[in-house]
Amino acid sequence: MAVPIEDHVDLESLPKEERLARMRHSAAHVLAEAMVELMPEAELGIGPPIENGFYYDFRLPRALTEEDLKWLQKRMRKSLGRKVPFHMEAITREEAAERWKDQPFKLELLSELDDDSITQCTHAKFTDLCRGGHVNHTGELGAFKLTSIAGAYWRGSEKNPQLQRVYGILFETEEELQEYERQVEEARRRDHRRIGKDLKLFDLYEEVGPGHVVWLPAGTTIRRELMRWIEDLEIERGYQHVHTPVVGKRQLYERSGHWDHYQDAMYPIMERDGEEYVLRPMNCPHHIMIFDSELHSYRELPLRIAELADMHRWEKSGQLTGMSRVRIMTLNDAHIFCADEQQVESEVAGVLRLMEEVYATLGLKDYSYRLSKGDPNDTEKYVDNPPMWEKGEALLRRVLQDVGLEFDEADGEAAFYGPKIDVNFKTAAGKPETLVTVQVDFHLPEQFGLEYVGEDGGRHQPIIVHRGVISTLERMVALLIEEYEGNFPLWLSPTQAVVVPIADRHNDYAAEVAGKLRAARLRVEVDDRGDRMNAKIRDAQMRKIPYVLVVGDREAEAGAAAVRIRGGQDLGAMPIDDIVEKLRSERDTKALTP
RNA sequence: GCCUUCGUAGCUCAGCAGGCAGAGCGACGCUCUCGUAAAGCGUAGGUCGCCGGUUCGAAUCCGGCCGAAGGCUCCA
Structure with a gap:
């Protein structure tokens, strides 16, 4: 039996964020109501509030069209005028199972709920399985617009069926909605793809291949200035620069573990005379070869090997974007071979300070640090060695705190061989991107059996710090174009x-x-x-x-x-x-x- | 890779109930020789993304492929 839940809410007393979240979530309900009217066979996914609006996922008998979007929007507007109240009720599992017996996605969600937390929300003739968080009635939805249709995998996994997602934007007032649209328009003007073309900085040619950036003379000048600058900064800080080939043998990457963990992202194998080569996706193995070619004393550590090197990564075609997401890129890379954890700490701290200096010089302010951790349950994606992960994560956390940087933490964002610090920023269009990473790596030294001679005369295993500072030149220049709107210093x-x-x-x-x-x-x-x-x-x-x-x-x-x-x-x-x-x-x- | 949309001159775009491929800007040439954000006139420039199909006839309709945009997934 449905038990009503008193949920009248005094919107005015809520913080703006909470109020907007309620409006956006409620709008998703109204969208679903409209969709069920348009296509009664619609299977409902989820409809949460998001930044700037909301979405709702549906499995539908046919593809949605622009006309459908207009119809849905009109139908939603009608709901607003009617000021229909939202009612929350607690129901039993049996009632819920009966109500959504034709809704496989709802049943899946239901199976994960506790008996006493099963609630539904009803407005007009539409009822949805929902944990709550609405406005009082449909007249309180604010100003909204349906903006786009997109494919989205059920529960965010590409193994699941793909649903049709309808996106909407929603703000409290028409003025705020228009202000947001103005900002979107402004972002479009800052877009590095547009400015890069206008200023003849770079180009992409179908014939050269997707994700293969061609730097034009003007862009190459910017690139050269950045390269000279960062190399000088590195020389001042004791880095040694090397230059290594863009290919590596299969065996090299098998040993490093890239072959198992990274092959999807590599260019196809080249085979000749019985040997297999790949265009390198990373150059850690090359730098490791250099380290390992002679026996090092602890006195030589930390050994800092740097290279502005071209990397080749077979990004999925749908993911390529201008210069910020490409397949061939020049990475400002370095590997620091450290004797012990203490050395790792001071080296990582040095890298973070260098970053702060570099970004300040470039006038970048809108970036953030994140401690990206592994996932102990995912031995498929990450090297299976829990103590190693714990040690690395604790170490990076400590350094971030010591250097005095603000940061947040995220699970399941690490490199396959170790935790990392990511520097993230947002593109003009508001999409988050990772600028660079600093990684602590106990894994590759183990894989390659690296050693150095300690003070005690015995053999010890070094620890590698992988780091970038100015990212790939492609991504950095894309960021700078947008940051400066093309007005370079x-x-x-x-x-x-x-x-x-x-x-x-x-x-x-x-x-x-x-x-x-x-x-x-x-x-x-x-x-x-x-x-x-x-x-x-x-x-x-x-x-x-x-x-x-x-x-x-x-x-x-x-x-x-x-x-x-x-x-x-x-x-x-x-x-x-x-x-x-x-x-x-x-x-x-x-x-x-x- | 998947979903949706899109692809016409160097750029921005019009043309598309099937019937001679267009405009503005840019480029180039000539005239003007000028005081802080666009002088005037003229010329060139396109296998309408590619391949195939339907048709007397395809930029326009259909199919496949390639590329791009937005989203999902993945990631520097």
């Missing part, structure tokens, strides 16, 4: 200044000015095309070039140029020597703004 700008002669007779002087800047290794162009000055300035602005140097009769006379900063500010005429000095200083300090 001077040191990274592909073209740092354009000299604009006012009329043809100033071309010679313009070339002279450009020559002086070039002598200071500044990247400068002369725009001596036949256009009017205004058009050239506009063109430079569209190309997001930091400085425009206008030269006419007055400037030629004075040995000067009129300086205009990206964005429009006019600094007036300055002597060329002063301009060179100003730009050089701005470049060398890696200033974020002029």
